[in-house]
Amino acid sequence: MDTALPRAAPDPAFLDRLRARFGERLHLTDAMLRQHGSNEAHFDVVLPDAVVFAHSTEDVVDLVNLCVAADVPIVPFGAGTSIEGNAVPVRGGVSVNLGEMNQIVAVNAEDFDCTVQAGCRREQLNEHLRDTGLFFPIDPGANATIGGMASTRASGTNAVRYGTMREAVLSLKVVTPDGRVVTTARRARKSAAGYDLTRLYVGSEGTLGIITEVTLRLHPIPETISSAVCGFDSLEGAITTVVQSIQAGVPLARVEILDDMQIRAVNAWSKLALPEVTTLFFEFHGSPGGVAEQVEMVGMLAAENGGGDFAWSNLPEERGRLWKARHEAYYAAVALRPGAVGWATDVCVPISRLPECITATKADLATCSVPATILGHVGDGNFHVIFAMDPQSKADLAEVEGVNARLVARALAMDGTCTGEHGIGIGKQHWLVEELGDAVDVMRTLKRALDPKDLFNPGKIFSL
């Protein structure tokens, strides 16, 4: 869906200043602009006027100062894996690519933390950490950058046990709209020193400044990791198993629900042969005895709720194959229909309401002509419907918009949120107002105070 409107050419004098400062790291080719104006979902392509690859915080400071002096928007870009159009430069300007700013600055293994540049990717970090006995647990599926994950408050499959980027980030280095470099916190595990700027920037989608470094909490690699797959004869039975497990205090590390359609998609994409029924993917972390206790309890609850046999895998390769399939579930779902584009919903509700929310959504999907799967981080109350839309079809778009509107309204009526982990980006702005009312005015006040010219990823989260 490329409906970008023709725009005035960027000011040549401004581009000359960028070229003088960044040389070959300034890019103006159509291919490069298109890469930075595209997205993994259904949003229109909107080209930036220029792309600059930053290599240091100083680069970002200079770029910020040049852009602000010229009233040019500036939009940070990491891996481009976000799915609410979060990095699409909807008002043009400069897309600043942080992907080459990917150094691992420090690993403090004794303190269970590390500091990375914003462009470091999560797989790269975990590869680097392997010999330390530690890992970084936040796992949204895509191999996103740490800066991008912080900006969207990402979470994913491990959040039920290890939390989200909200809990994972200890401190940030941020370039503010007035060109200053601020560090939001020291490396202590907790602090009561003034306003929690770390949490203010986490999830702010680049609208308040540009994150250039992130200090993260790490966790010990568990002594024992065990994964299992279990099919259920009903959606309710699967969800009830999870709710009861959590109520029993089982510290599930991962628990993912995939409906029958999603299993069909995963089987085709990842060459698996799972029974095409509602299925839970589990992962248990702990000591050998602890994992054995968890497994026994969950197995008992699954059996009481219509679960079939558990298929176990304790071998790293088998576990890797299973979770790789889960990670690729979005692509698998979109691939159900050749040439389709994806649209992922993202509601999150209090866990007691999850069975009702998913069941009602599944019923709604039964009358929807667009292929769709359900996939969820069921321990958090967060699930996605993934639609495989014909990019040319206005009827598809209207139908999906209808299902999504009903789904978000259903979640809000259950005291849930329109977005568990993808952010507001372009597409959820009116839902944010439905969800939080006057609190959005407080957000606008903060935005105006910190970015008075509205140049930092303008048009995202809300319009001023």
Add this chain to the structure above:
Amino acid sequence: MDTALPRAAPDPAFLDRLRARFGERLHLTDAMLRQHGSNEAHFDVVLPDAVVFAHSTEDVVDLVNLCVAADVPIVPFGAGTSIEGNAVPVRGGVSVNLGEMNQIVAVNAEDFDCTVQAGCRREQLNEHLRDTGLFFPIDPGANATIGGMASTRASGTNAVRYGTMREAVLSLKVVTPDGRVVTTARRARKSAAGYDLTRLYVGSEGTLGIITEVTLRLHPIPETISSAVCGFDSLEGAITTVVQSIQAGVPLARVEILDDMQIRAVNAWSKLALPEVTTLFFEFHGSPGGVAEQVEMVGMLAAENGGGDFAWSNLPEERGRLWKARHEAYYAAVALRPGAVGWATDVCVPISRLPECITATKADLATCSVPATILGHVGDGNFHVIFAMDPQSKADLAEVEGVNARLVARALAMDGTCTGEHGIGIGKQHWLVEELGDAVDVMRTLKRALDPKDLFNPGKIFSL
């Protein structure tokens, strides 16, 4: 230390408006003003002009509107247990007491959350929750209000396992300086819906608005709880035991260090007979098997690091007695010297630096004439020195200020914070700037944007 300066009498017309709205819940007696102008530490008493007891969010809205219209400061007051002078009305105005606004609004046991009014106290909440199988873990020792704990980002003995108020608060109802009531989040366990206003208000010490309701995450009461006390032949040995336990992945629920002086104080205050050496208080939570594994691992590490025998208590009464003694440690330390007032330091450092930080502090205390104990949440890297100061002695004050200045400088040099859990309040404002530099300007910008007249707990965290 009552050095409050004489102030102009409050505007009678303003007081008339308060009386018309709040009737007998407006208090002007000296005893009541004094109660709200005092504090548990060494800060000067500063009387408010009036005290109003709020019973509802609507009360707070009306009070805010009256105060803002008259340019009168407004300072929230909970239980008065904070120890950085956080609730002292240093610029006069109205102290709004939320202590009678203590309803438990809802308990959603299936969702592991509850909503309480700001004046609900933590012991009241846990009493109420007892039959649900859930508990609220954040435990700063004092029986503080939940609103006060949110405002100071409190934590305490359970934080190593369950986090701080930063992690515990799901959502807040806040009356903003423009008299609006905003709800910062829905009840979903996670959300990526815009700026994290919840975390912005948590720890803002009443400077951005007044919290009237708090929605909290709860946790299942563990199947097995076991407590132990273990004396060590050195400070380093005790701390190393904790660091190694965490590195081994032991999910300690509580681990507190008390130095020899603190044990002496606790023995005297709580009628115990613990050996007067550096001591760790432990608590383990989990399944029977899980707790047994934790205990075995920690016992082995303690033995390797000069720890003596573990004194166990699995009976609730015994555990209660032990932790009651720990909770009263602040009062016990101040009571080492009849008529003394307390001063508690509050640094928190990366855990690898903790042995060095505590050891150097202990050495510094050896030359200090003011009685002092050391007490710490050692799993977080957070510890307190509690001084028992003569309230009349300028020499005492100077000496304590010297030790504290060296301690904070030491912690900052280790990438730590000047306050792990007490907040900035009155006393740590210049240290906040040392700690976070330009980030404090960002905080000031937020404050000016949300409270342009500087009427909400003015003079705390920073001066504008």
